[in-house]
Amino acid sequence: MQKNNPKIINAWCMYDWANSVHALVIVSSIFPVYFSAAALNASAGTGMVDFFGLSVKSSVLFSYTVSASFLLTALLVPLCTAIADFTGQKKRFMKFFCYLGAISCMLLFFFTKDTLNFSVIIFALSLIGWSGSIVFYDSYLPEIATEDNFDSYSARGFSMGYLGSVLLLLFNLSMVLFPAIYGITDKAMPARISFFTVGVWWILFAQIPFRYLPSGQHGKKQVKNWIFNGFTELGKVYSELREQPYLAKFLGAFFVYTMGLRTVMYVATIFGANELKLPSQSLIITVLLIQLVGIAGSFLFAWLSSQIGNIYALMIGVAIWIGICSGAYYTTEAMEFYLIACAVGMVMGGIQSLSRATYSKLIPDNTSESASFFSFYDVTEKLAIVIGTFIYGAVEQVTGSMRNSILALLVIFVIGLILLSRIPSQKVYRYGLETKTN
Numbered sequence: 001m002q003k004n005n006p007k008i009i010n011a012w013c014m015y016d017w018a019n020s021v022h023a024l025v026i027v028s029s030i031f032p033v034y035f036s037a038a039a040l041n042a043s044a045g046t047g048m049v050d051f052f053g054l055s056v057k058s059s060v061l062f063s064y065t066v067s068a069s070f071l072l073t074a075l076l077v078p079l080c081t082a083i084a085d086f087t088g089q090k091k092r093f094m095k096f097f098c099y100l101g102a103i104s105c106m107l108l109f110f111f112t113k114d115t116l117n118f119s120v121i122i123f124a125l126s127l128i129g130w131s132g133s134i135v136f137y138d139s140y141l142p143e144i145a146t147e148d149n150f151d152s153y154s155a156r157g158f159s160m161g162y163l164g165s166v167l168l169l170l171f172n173l174s175m176v177l178f179p180a181i182y183g184i185t186d187k188a189m190p191a192r193i194s195f196f197t198v199g200v201w202w203i204l205f206a207q208i209p210f211r212y213l214p215s216g217q218h219g220k221k222q223v224k225n226w227i228f229n230g231f232t233e234l235g236k237v238y239s240e241l242r243e244q245p246y247l248a249k250f251l252g253a254f255f256v257y258t259m260g261l262r263t264v265m266y267v268a269t270i271f272g273a274n275e276l277k278l279p280s281q282s283l284i285i286t287v288l289l290i291q292l293v294g295i296a297g298s299f300l301f302a303w304l305s306s307q308i309g310n311i312y313a314l315m316i317g318v319a320i321w322i323g324i325c326s327g328a329y330y331t332t333e334a335m336e337f338y339l340i341a342c343a344v345g346m347v348m349g350g351i352q353s354l355s356r357a358t359y360s361k362l363i364p365d366n367t368s369e370s371a372s373f374f375s376f377y378d379v380t381e382k383l384a385i386v387i388g389t390f391i392y393g394a395v396e397q398v399t400g401s402m403r404n405s406i407l408a409l410l411v412i413f414v415i416g417l418i419l420l421s422r423i424p425s426q427k428v429y430r431y432g433l434e435t436k437t438n
Helices: 007-030 030-042 058-087 089-112 113-139 149-177 189-213 227-241 245-274 278-308 308-331 334-362 370-397 400-418 426-437
Strands: 048-051 053-055
Touching: 007 030, 007 048, 007 189, 007 278, 030 048, 030 058, 030 113, 030 189, 030 278, 030 370, 030 426, 048 058, 048 113, 053 058, 053 149, 053 227, 058 089, 058 113, 058 245, 058 334, 058 370, 089 113, 089 189, 113 245, 113 278, 113 370, 149 278, 149 334, 227 245, 227 308, 227 370, 245 278, 245 308, 245 370, 278 308, 278 334, 308 334, 308 400, 334 370, 370 400
Parallel strands: none
Antiparallel strands: 048 053
């Protein structure tokens, strides 16, 4: 297949446009605020909710739900990707997870204080659908682009995701702030409609990549024992991965710093609502600010990597995260929270897009098991989220303060920075190989 085809690249980027509304509206802005309010009503103001007979703090329940969702995804996705590589049905698996996530978002329309337990499960399914589809989406990058374009195309995808999600959030935010314009009188209805629009947007724009992305057949003959051969395929990729020392080291570092990064992504709004007592409108606008700054951040880190190499650029990003956690621990005022949010936006998308591009560079060239390779990347990320959100929730549950949880994240970022420092920059590494060859 011809690589760097503009039509295919643009179609690939459109999946970021399609699915990122989940990350913004469901994960980071409107849903967490609505969840906190609904849980508070369900608990009669105590903050403790009954989840199938278990009494738990609402913010802890949110963290644990995220942990459980990504743990299940981490167990499920490797098998799916191995089967997808062997049978050549990558796009079908991507569609399945996409529709699972989008339909779950639509079902959140029925979320009220009386359906809390049901809605928590639906929220978990939306996370599984979103994260499951992403691994197949990411695995297309080395198939459709040459290595010299990984950084810029990855940044373009993230920036498209930021832009698309901001547009939908602006519409949803207008309903939340000015419901009378739309003839809405029920105070909870704007948020519930927002959840439904996420599913519609996701499915609608996903049709573009589904139309143009290759099927990924690789000329493999279909066989009956596809489950057994799926495990065989996964084992082959694991053996190859062990023979790639820099790839294994990068996955280790990625696991640690992602543990902190993605945990912040999932709990930042809850922190602002519960710890700083910020109004819901302020929290949603803050998340919108993060997205807008994130567009510039994605391209900034792509440019930075072209100047000093991927690893050094990632180290700078992780060092900034250490500063962010330090500042967040002492944050007490709304303005301080907004300034930290700007810093988060600058490094959030940049590190995520650069991590995806770096991994794409490190996997073997022209491999036909790209989905299986990216399943290891995805499982690493998901397990990091599981452990990170669990640590955050557990520290809060034991100490009673989210600020102590932030200190735990700070330590995680420090360890991640140390592990990254053990990997030579991609530019330096490649230059060394060329020198030896010459």
